[in-house]
Amino acid sequence: MSRDSEDEILTDVLENAAEVVEDLSKELAELYQYRDLFFENHPLELANEKNKFVDQKKDVILEKFENIDDSQIPLSLRAQFLYLKGRCYNISPTYDARATQSLSKAVKLNPHLVDAWNELGECYWKNMNVKDAKASFEGALKHERNRLSLRCLSIILRQESGANKRGEATATIFKSVELAKEAVALDPKDGVSWTILGNAYLCQFFMVAQDTVTLKACLSAYKQAWADPIAKGQPDLYYNRGIALKYEECYDEALESFDYACRLDPPWEPPKLELNMLRQYVHGTNDLVRTKGKIKTKKLLQMVQSIDKKMIAPYGPDTKHTVGTRKNVTFEQVRLDALQEGDNEGKVLLGRVVGSIHSESAVPFTFAIVDESMQCVCVTVYNWADGRGAIIGDCVAVPEPRVKTHKLESPLATYNFKSIRVNNPMWLLVNGKRVGREQYASTRVTSTYQIH
Numbered sequence: 001m002s003r004d005s006e007d008e009i010l011t012d013v014l015e016n017a018a019e020v021v022e023d024l025s026k027e028l029a030e031l032y033q034y035r036d037l038f039f040e041n042h043p044l045e046l047a048n049e050k051n052k053f054v055d056q057k058k059d060v061i062l063e064k065f066e067n068i069d070d071s072q073i074p075l076s077l078r079a080q081f082l083y084l085k086g087r088c089y090n091i092s093p094t095y096d097a098r099a100t101q102s103l104s105k106a107v108k109l110n111p112h113l114v115d116a117w118n119e120l121g122e123c124y125w126k127n128m129n130v131k132d133a134k135a136s137f138e139g140a141l142k143h144e145r146n147r148l149s150l151r152c153l154s155i156i157l158r159q160e161s162g163a164n165k166r167g168e169a170t171a172t173i174f175k176s177v178e179l180a181k182e183a184v185a186l187d188p189k190d191g192v193s194w195t196i197l198g199n200a201y202l203c204q205f206f207m208v209a210q211d212t213v214t215l216k217a218c219l220s221a222y223k224q225a226w227a228d229p230i231a232k233g234q235p236d237l238y239y240n241r242g243i244a245l246k247y248e249e250c251y252d253e254a255l256e257s258f259d260y261a262c263r264l265d266p267p268w269e270p271p272k273l274e275l276n277m278l279r280q281y282v283h284g285t286n287d288l289v290r291t292k293g294k295i296k297t298k299k300l301l302q303m304v305q306s307i308d309k310k311m312i313a314p315y316g317p318d319t320k321h322t323v324g325t326r327k328n329v330t331f332e333q334v335r336l337d338a339l340q341e342g343d344n345e346g347k348v349l350l351g352r353v354v355g356s357i358h359s360e361s362a363v364p365f366t367f368a369i370v371d372e373s374m375q376c377v378c379v380t381v382y383n384w385a386d387g388r389g390a391i392i393g394d395c396v397a398v399p400e401p402r403v404k405t406h407k408l409e410s411p412l413a414t415y416n417f418k419s420i421r422v423n424n425p426m427w428l429l430v431n432g433k434r435v436g437r438e439q440y441a442s443t444r445v446t447s448t449y450q451i452h
Contacts, residue, residue: 014072021077024084027061035091039233044263051093062088070105079110087119095126107139114140118148130156150183151196158203170208176200184221191228195237198222202244210247210382212423218244235264239271246274249380249421251282252408259412279413281366282406284357285378286415288368292376293354293392303352303393304372309333311395311432315348323400331399336375339403349401349420351377353394364421365389369396377403377418384425385441397429398422 014020035054042050065085073081086102103120106113121136134156140149157176161169180197187193198221205214222241225231242257255278261271292300315321315331323329323345331348339349351369354376364380367390379398381389390396401420408415422428425435 012072013074014068017073017077017081020068021073021081021084024061024064024081027064028084028088031057031061031088031091036230036233039264040229047264048266054091058088058091075109079106079113079116082106082109083113083116083119086116086123090119090123090126093126095123099123100127111139112143114144114146114149117143118146118152121149121152125152125156130159145182145186147183147186147190147193150179150186151193154179154183154196154200158200161203161207173200173204173207177204184224188224189228191225191231192234194221194225194228195231195234195240198225198237198244199240202240205244205247210423212248215244215248219248233264235261235268235271238264239268239274242271242274242278246278249404249406249419251278251406251413251415252410254278255282255408255410255412275412281357282408282413282415285366285368285419286417288355288357289376289378289417292370293368295354300354300370300374303354304370304374307350307352307372307395308432309350311429312348312350312397313432314429314434315397315399321399335373336371336377337373339401341403341405344401344403347400349398351396353390353392353396355392356389367396369398377420379420379422381422381425381428383423383441384435385439388425388435388439390430395431397432399427 031054034057035050038050038054039047046053065088068081070078070082082102083106086099086106089096089099089102100120100123103116103123106116107120110116117136117140121133121140124130124133124136134153137149137152137156140146141153154176157172157179161172161176177197177200180193180200183193184190184197198218201214201218201221205211205218208214219241222237222244225237231237238257238261242254242261245251245254245257255275258271258275258278261268262275265271295303312333315333317330317332320328320330329346331346333350334344334347336349336351339347349369349371351371353367354370356365356367357378364382365384365388366378366380368376368378370376379396398420403418403420405418406415424440426437426440428435
């Protein structure tokens with residue numbers, strides 16, 4: 001006698017079990033679509049009500065699942081039924097032990113059920129059980145290379161990298177990027193996978209090297225994610241995109257991203273904190289540049305007039321330098337009012353520091369300089385070691401200054417100032433001397449950002 005026959009004798013098997021499971025599968029798919037596309041069909045003003053509405057619909061479907069005893073489903077369909085039941089429990093943002101119970105039974109009945117392995121991994125993850133979550137996603141990959149397992153493992157590897165030694169952490173982060181890339185390749189239209197890839201690049205920027213190429217790749221991935229209506233409704237996308245935009249110094253877009261993340265998930269604190277810190281930063285920088293450090297005109301004139309042109313000697317016209325792929329580059333000193341927007345190749349700026357900005361993130365180190373034109377501009381320096389930087393009165397030379405105008409007038413912020421970005425502090429001259437290699441920050445950024 002077959003095991004299926006025994007099952008039919010011992011229990012009252014549903015005659016239409018296949019139809020029941022199929023109907024429940026459709027209802028569950030509609031529930032997830034309702035949740036994932038909530039803001040496609042509802043105004044942002046209902047953000048606080050979203051979870052309540054989803055739970056109400058979940059409870060209706062869950063009652064149907066719980067009215068059926070697992071033993072009433074034939075063995076051939078039971079693993080699928082338990083997977084669907086566990087997935088219904090697991091739609092809640094918080095951990096539900098009933099989901100783990102159902103999904104554990106499902107994978108025992110059918111170890112080849114990839115969807116159940118992935119859902120079980122999500123359950124463990126919600127319960128902060130990273131070890132078993134990782135094992136579940138790896139278990140799914142043993143049966144099929146699928147985007148959900150790959151992108152979840154990408155996130156787990158990023159989380160684990162924080163506890164690794166520097167060399168190991170770098171390798172782990174690169175592996176995280178590769179897994180996210182593979183997930184995207186399996187379905188280029190899946191915006192959630194693009195979001196995870198963007199997050200992996202953002203982690204690489206913070207933890208490996210502050211490379212603007214990496215940051216651009218990150219923002220490109222977020223742009224792809226935004227094309228997917230499901231990813232577009234996730235506050236994480238806007239929060240992480242805001243972080244990337246801030247470091248790209250696109251402050252207006254960063255403010256908008258943080259603000260939108262706040263509106264999508266009003267109780268979530270990180271975007272609120274970032275929005276407030278960035279507001280303080282741009283307002284502080286704007287005031288610093290506008291008031292020229294609040295230094296009195298007479299004192300400011302003395303500071304500017306006492307600039308010694310010898311302070312620029314290492315970049316004098318008789319010296320030649322290699323800049324990127326360009327060789328034998330010579331520099332010409334120019335005033336602030338002669339600089340153009342964007343790159344200023346072959347130019348060098350010399351000015352006095354009139355003040356600096358103290359930011360909670362400490363990255364970048366930001367100060368303002370004034371030169372003989374009496375104009376003022378802020379300088380943002382990345383990779384400058386903690387405790388280093390320029391102080392008021394220092395004479396600073398900036399070769400090939402890249403000028404950018406920041407301007408915004410909106411309810412979020414109002415500012416109008418120019419900045420010069422410096423990615424490598426060793427290009428600077430402070431009081432006529434090059435910034436030493438010992439002042440170059442470790443490639444690992446001292447940041448408390450949690451990339452979601």
